[in-house]
Amino acid sequence: MVRKERMSKKISFIGVGPGDPDLLTLKALKKIKSADIIIWTDSLIPEKILDFSKEGSEKIKTSSLTLEQITSVMIEKFHAGKTVIRLHDGDPCLFGAIREQIEILKKEKIGIEVVPGVSAFQVAAAYHETELTIPDITQTIILTRSDGRTAMPEKESLKDLAKHNSSLCLYLSARHVKKSQETLLEFYPPDTKVIVGFRVSWDDGWTSLIDLKDMEKFSTEKKLIRTTIYIISPAISNFQNRSNLYNPSYKHLFRNK
Ligand SMILES: C[S@@+](CC[C@H](N)C(=O)[O-])C[C@H]1O[C@@H](n2cnc3c(N)ncnc32)[C@H](O)[C@@H]1O
Structure with a gap:
């Protein structure tokens, strides 16, 4: 079991879904609303996701930056006491290149959290x-x-x-x-x-x-x-097969008659 570091302030890696703001999770929305610094994958996230950000928050695009540039900005802003979030499109665990960012931040003893998103x-x-x-x-x-x-x-x-x-x-x-x-x-x-x-x-x-x-x-x-x-x-065009779950002939814990 992974023991979570108990650190009050963290950098959040947030999956913001595929683009439609209605597909943000409530957690993602809350984080975007309260962040001072929003580092975002501008090549894959529509700008309107940032409409929820608070006035005066700083937005940093990552499309032309290297890993080292991205993480050094995160580290600098974090140590300056800012609430830093990093937005990734979809879910961060999928082709998100988050592992190398997290490793660098951990070496700096910065706590992180990952907020999942819709892929x-x-x-x-x-x-x-x-x-x-x-x-x-x-x-x-x-x-x-x-x-x-x-x-x-x-x-x-x-x-x-x-x-x-x-x-x-x-x-x-x-x-x-x-x-x-x-x-x-x-x-x-x-x-x-x-x-x-x-x-x-x-x-x-x-x-x-x-x-x-x-x-x-x-x-x-x-x-x-x-x-x-x-x-x-092959599932897309299949209209014949049905699952056991709601089949009257299939008994299970919640429907055993
Ligand atoms: C770097 S990967 C990141 C994937 C992302 N983490 C996810 O969970 O969807 C970028 C690729 O995800 C897919 N993708 C992301 N957003 C998309 C969207 N809104 N529509 C179609 N494909 C999308 C495309 O294949 C795109 O080239």
Whole structure:
């Protein structure tokens, strides 16, 4: 069990969801409202998330900064007695690059906390009223990315992951959609449904339901390069299978008659 450091003042890493302020957690909202210094991933978070900040708070964009620049600003402001928060899009545990920031802060004996947020795949699935875990079809969701400038570990190649035929969410992959489609078609039928979401929940965002065989063509037509999520899943178009949970023939602790 991790023993939490008892420190009154901390730097909070906050997941702010995919963009829509209504998808902020109450905890995130409270922290944004009370922060003196807001360090935020401006390339992936819409500015209107900052509308809740208090007057006079300082906002620092991270898109052009290095890890060392970001953390030294955090350390300096924290030691100056300011309430510092670091905003990440979606949930911070997913492709958030928070570990290295946290390590540096811990070396400085600064307490931290992480506030979870709603991730892009959850919102894209919700917009399509989709359950990604359907009995006998798939009970697994893989969250991954395609090989790009950040190489994938060999044992996690898209080929290996696609073999499971599970629900598969591709982050950070729009630039590599051609290769991804080719690989996925080796394991999923061409008419497997794909939810494509661009800037999901932003004012100019959208989602679409397409077939896997059209993923590359569609992405090229829409000029998708960034802030795109793909959910490839045999569960999306399945309307037959039902779960045991609410099945009258299935007894459990809360319904044993
Ligand atoms: C650096 S990762 C961070 C993911 C984030 N931590 C999350 O949980 O959603 C950025 C990638 O997340 C996905 N993403 C984040 N926000 C999105 C949104 N609003 N719409 C579509 N994709 C999004 C895209 O694949 C984008 O390239």
